[in-house]
């Protein structure tokens with residue numbers, strides 16, 4: 001089945017219509033699909049938003065890998081949303097600087113609310129959560145420049 005807009009924005013509750021339903025996953029659950037998709041995208045966007053909120057007001061580029069306060073470039077796993085913070089115990093490996101807890105909270109809240117939106121309203125919910133989160137983050141970041 002081609003990925004069309006109607007496929008992407010399919011309403012929650014329509015089960016068993018996925019091309020792989022019945023064969024690999026049993027009854028395909030769109031609620032679960034969009035819940036997981038929302039959580040993953042929310043965590044990633046929460047992580048990206050933290051970068052935007054920190055760098056834009058300082059007129060720094062959004063590109064490039066994150067560095068620790070001591071200047072060391074962070075490893076890829078340390079940039080992982082939520083898991084990176086938890087694995088590091090909220091402290092930088094190199095210099096022991098504490099990583100602000102609002103990073104973690106931002107990622108967790110975004111993951112939870114996007115996941116909830118995906119669960120309740122499917123792809124449209126995730127898209128709405130994405131639009132409102134990013135609009136809010138950029139508005140705040142640009143206003144603080």
Ligand SMILES: [Zn+2]
Pocket residue numbers: 068069070071072092093094095096097
């Ligand atoms: Zn460091």
